[in-house]
Amino acid sequence: xxxxxxxxxxxxxxxxxxxxxxxxxxxxxxxxxxxxxxxxxxxxxxxxxxxxxxxxxxxxxxxxxxxxxxxxxxxxxxxxxxxxxxxxxxxxxxxxxxxxxxxxxxxxxxxxxxxxxxxxxxxxxxxxxxxxxxxxxxxxxxxxxxxxxxxxxxxxxxxxxxxxxxxxxxxxxxxxxxxxxxxxxxxxxxxxxxxxxxxxxxxxxxxxxxxxxxxxxxxxxxxxxxxxxxxxxxxxxxxxxxxxxxxxxxxxxxxxxxxxxxxxxxxxxxxxxxxxxxxxxxxxxxxxxxxxxxxx
Amino acid sequence: xxxxxxxxxxxxxxxxxxxxxxxxxxxxxxxxxxxxxxxxxxxxxxxxxxxxxxxxxxxxxxxxxxxxxxxxxxxxxxxxxxxxxxxxxxxxxxxxxxxxxxxxxxxxxxxxxxxxxxxxxxxxxxxxxxxxxxxxxxxxxxxxxxxxxxxxxxxxxxxxxxxxxxxxxxxxxxxxxxxxxxxxxxxxxxxxxxxxxxxxxxxxxxxxxxxxxxxxxxxxxxxxxxxxxxxxxxxxxxxxxxxxxxxxxxxxxxxxxxxxxxxxxxxxxxxxxxxxx
Numbered sequence: 151x152x153x154x155x156x157x158x159x160x161x162x163x164x165x166x167x168x169x170x171x172x173x174x175x176x177x178x179x180x181x182x183x184x185x186x187x188x189x190x191x192x193x194x195x196x197x198x199x200x201x202x203x204x205x206x207x208x209x210x211x212x213x214x215x216x217x218x219x220x221x222x223x224x225x226x227x228x229x230x231x232x233x234x235x236x237x238x239x240x241x242x243x244x245x246x247x248x249x250x251x252x253x254x255x256x257x258x259x260x261x262x263x264x265x266x267x268x269x270x271x272x273x274x275x276x277x278x279x280x281x282x283x284x285x286x287x288x289x290x291x292x293x294x295x296x297x298x299x300x301x302x303x304x305x306x307x308x309x310x311x312x313x314x315x316x317x318x319x320x321x322x323x324x325x326x327x328x329x330x331x332x333x334x335x336x337x338x339x340x341x342x343x344x345x346x347x348x349x350x351x352x353x354x355x356x357x358x359x360x361x362x363x364x365x366x367x368x369x370x371x372x373x374x375x376x377x378x379x380x381x382x383x384x385x386x387x388x389x390x391x392x393x394x395x396x397x398x399x400x401x402x403x404x405x406x407x408x409x410x411x412x413x414x415x416x417x418x419x420x421x422x423x424x425x426x427x428x429x430x431x432x433x434x435x436x437x438x439x440x441x442x443x444x445x446x
Numbered sequence: 447x448x449x450x451x452x453x454x455x456x457x458x459x460x461x462x463x464x465x466x467x468x469x470x471x472x473x474x475x476x477x478x479x480x481x482x483x484x485x486x487x488x489x490x491x492x493x494x495x496x497x498x499x500x501x502x503x504x505x506x507x508x509x510x511x512x513x514x515x516x517x518x519x520x521x522x523x524x525x526x527x528x529x530x531x532x533x534x535x536x537x538x539x540x541x542x543x544x545x546x547x548x549x550x551x552x553x554x555x556x557x558x559x560x561x562x563x564x565x566x567x568x569x570x571x572x573x574x575x576x577x578x579x580x581x582x583x584x585x586x587x588x589x590x591x592x593x594x595x596x597x598x599x600x601x602x603x604x605x606x607x608x609x610x611x612x613x614x615x616x617x618x619x620x621x622x623x624x625x626x627x628x629x630x631x632x633x634x635x636x637x638x639x640x641x642x643x644x645x646x647x648x649x650x651x652x653x654x655x656x657x658x659x660x661x662x663x664x665x666x667x668x669x670x671x672x673x674x675x676x677x678x679x680x681x682x683x684x685x686x687x688x689x690x691x692x693x694x695x696x697x698x699x700x701x702x703x704x705x706x707x708x709x710x711x712x713x714x715x716x717x718x719x720x721x722x723x
Contacts, residue, residue: 202561205721225561228723231554236460247453249562292562 154215155180155296155328156201161210163196170196172352173210178296178330180215183322185343186332187436193352194332198227198298216295222249224294226302230285234274238265238284241273242291249292256291262317263287278305286314290321297321297329303338315342336436348439355439371410373417374401374424382416391416450564450572458576467542471584474535475591478528483599486519521600528592529613535588537646539621540628543577544645547632557722570633570714577625585621589613619702624649626706630713 156178163171171193178184186194199205201212202225232241242256260266263283268276273284282305289297297318303311319342321327333339339346340360348356371392373379383395383402391413393406401424407413458464550556559569597603605613627648632641 199722204557204560204723206719222563223561227554227557227561229554231558233457233460233555234553235462236457240460244453244457245558245562247456248449248559248564250449288558298561 153180154178156212156214158197158201158212159210161197161200161212162208163193163200163205164208169352171200171207174352174354175210176347176354176357178328179345180328181322181326182344183318183329183331183342185339185346186330186349187336187339187346188332188349191351192349194349195227195300196352197349198225198300198330198332202227202298214296222292222294223296223298224289224292225298225300226282226285226289227298227300230281230288232273232281232284232288235272237270237272238268238276238287241284242287245288245291251291251293259287259291262290264313279307279310282306283310283314286317295328297327299329299331301333302331303333303335311338318342348436350439355442369406369427371404371407371413371427372398372401372425373404373422374399375417375420375422377420379417379420382420385416386413389416447568447572450559450568451575454572454576455579458580461546463542463546464580467539467580467584468587470538471535471588472591474538475588476595479524479592479595479599482519482524482527486600519600520604521596521602522604524600525593525596525603525605526609528596529589536585536621536624537649539581539584540624540645540649541642543581543625543628544632544641545638546580547573547577547629548636548638548641551636551722552638560722566718567714570629570710570717573633574626574629574710574713577629578622581621581625582618585617586614589617615699619699622699623702623705626709626713630709633713633717 154177156176158174158176161171161174162169174193174197186197188194196205200207202223204227233244236244238260239256242259243253245251246253246256257266260268263286265280265283265287268280273281276284282302286299286302289299299318302314302318306314315338318329318331322329322344331339331343343360345359346357347354348358379402383404386392386404387395389409389412391407391409392404393408395402395404397403404413407427556569560566593603628641628645631644631648635641635644
C-alpha cells in the first residue's frame with residue numbers, strides 16, 4: 151500500500167431515493183494526478199466531499215494510507231472558501247493559524263499563485279479567477295499530501311489555465327503531491343492527468359491510466375472532399391480497411407483504419423480537400439463509455 | 447482546538463462587525479440616559495418659564511406630574527429603567543452573533559475547517575467561545591457606559607451591593623443563554639437571513655406569548671412562575687422589577703448556564719450528524 155494514498159471500500163451515499171455514489175471502490179495512487187470524469191450528477195463531487203469528510207457515507211468506508219492514518223488534505227470543493235472582507239494575505243494568515251503553518255510561507259505562496267500585488271484589496275473585489283487562485287493558495291498552505299480540486303479552471307483565463315496546469319504538474323512531479331481533479335473540460339484534463347476515473351450514475355464505469363488510454367485509443371482518419379464520398383466509404387468498410395465510419399461536415403471519419411494504402415486507393419477517385427489522422431481524444435473515449443453504459 | 451481558536455480569534459479581530467457592535471454598545475448605552483436627561487431638562491425649562499402657571503388651574507395637573515418626574519428622575523431610577531431596555535441593544539447583539547455564525551456556511555469557511563482536519567465539535571465550541579468573547583464584553587460595555595452616563599448626568603447611582611450583584615449576574619446569565627441560542631440557531635438553519643430572523647423574533651415572540659400565558663398558568667399551578675425565571679427573554683424584566691432578588695439570584699444565572707450548556711451539547715450533536723455542502 152506504499153504507492154497508494156487513499157482507498158475506498160464500497161462507498162455508498164444515498165439521498166432519500168437518489169443514489170449519488172453506489173459502492174465505489176477505488177485506490178488512488180500516490181504522487182499522481184487523477185482526473186475524475188463524469189456527466190453532471192454522476193457523483194464526482196459527492197465522492198470528493200465524502201473523502202474530505204464533508205459528508206458521511208451511507209455505507210462503506212475510506213482510508214488514507216499514511217503513517218498517522220490521517221492525511222493533510224487541501225481542497226477546493228465547489229468554490230474557494232474565503233473571507234470576502236479580508237485581503238489575500240489575511241485569508242492566508244487565517245489558514246496559516248488554522249493549520250499551524252508559518253506566516254513566512256505566505257509571500258512565496260502569493261507569488262506562486264500570482265497575487266503578490268493585491269495588497270489590501272479585499273477578496274470580494276477579486277475577479278473569479280483571482281478568487282480561484284487564492285483558493286488554491288489556501289489549499290496549498292498546509293503543504294497537503296493530497297490536493298482535491300473540483301473544477302479548478304472555473305473562471306480562469308487561458309493564461310491562468312496554462313499557469314495552473316504548470317503549477318499542478320510541478321507540485322506533483324517535484325513535491326510528490328497527489329492531486330485529484332474533477333473537471334468538465336476534458337481537453338484540459340487530458341493534458342494533465344496521469345490516470346482517470348470515469349463515473350456514470352454514481353458508479354465507477356472505468357479506470358485507466360493516461361498511457362493505457364493512449365495505447366488503446368482508437369485511431370481516426372478524417373477526410374473532407376468536394377464530392378459525395380458514400381460509395382468510397384462503403385467500399386472501404388466492405389473491404390475491411392476500417393472498422394466503422396461516420397459522416398462529419400463535408401466528409402467522413404474512418405475509425406480504426408487498418409490498411410492506409412487501401413483506403414487511399416479508394417479515396418483517390420475523390421477530390422480530397424483535407425486529410426488528417428489522430429488518436430481518439432479523451433472526449434471521444436468518454437463519449438464511447440457513456441454510450442456503452444447507456445446501452446447496457 | 448488551539449489552532450482553531452487562534453484562527454477564529456484572528457478572524458474576529460479583523461471583522462468590522464465586532465467594532466460596529468462595540469460602537470453600538472457605547473452609543474445606545476449613552477443615548478438612553480441622555481434621553482431621560484433631555485426629558486428632565488425639558489420639564490425643568492418648561493416649569494422655569496412659567497408658561498404652565500400662566501395657563502391657570504387647568505395646567506396644575508401637568509405641573510404636578512412634571513414636578514414628580516423631576517424628583518423621580520435620579521441616577522438610580524434612570525439606570526434601573528435603562529437596564530431592561532438592553533433588550534434593544536440585545537437584539538442588535540444577538541442578530542450579529544447569529545449572522546457571524548451562519549455566514550461561514552455560505553462562504554465555505556466551515557467546509558474548509560473540516561477539510562483542514564478540524565473536528566466538528568471543536569469547530570462548534572470554538573465558534574461558541576469566540577461568540578462569548580464578543581457578546582459578554584459588549585453587554586458589560588453597554589452596562590458600564592449606561593452606568594457611567596447616568597452618573598455623569600444625574601450625579602449618583604446609589605445602587606446597593608445586592609442590586610449590583612443581581613444586575614451583573616443577570617446580565618451574564620441572559621447573554622450567556624442568548625449567545626448559545628444564536629450560535630445554535632445559526633448552525634441549525636445555516637442561513638444568515640433565517641438565523642437573523644430567529645435571533646430577533648425569538649425573544650420578542652417569547653415575551654409576547656409568556657406575558658399572556660404565564661399569568662394565566664399561575665392561576666392553576668404556582669410552579670409555572672418559574673417559567674418566567676428560567677427563560678432568558680423574560681429575565682431581563684426582573685432585573686429591576688422589584689422582585690425577590692435573593693430567590694432569583696439562585697435561579698436565573700443557573701438556568702441560563704444550563705440552557706447554554708444544553709444547547710451547545712445538542713448543537714454539537716446536530717452539527718456532527720449533518721452533511722456539509
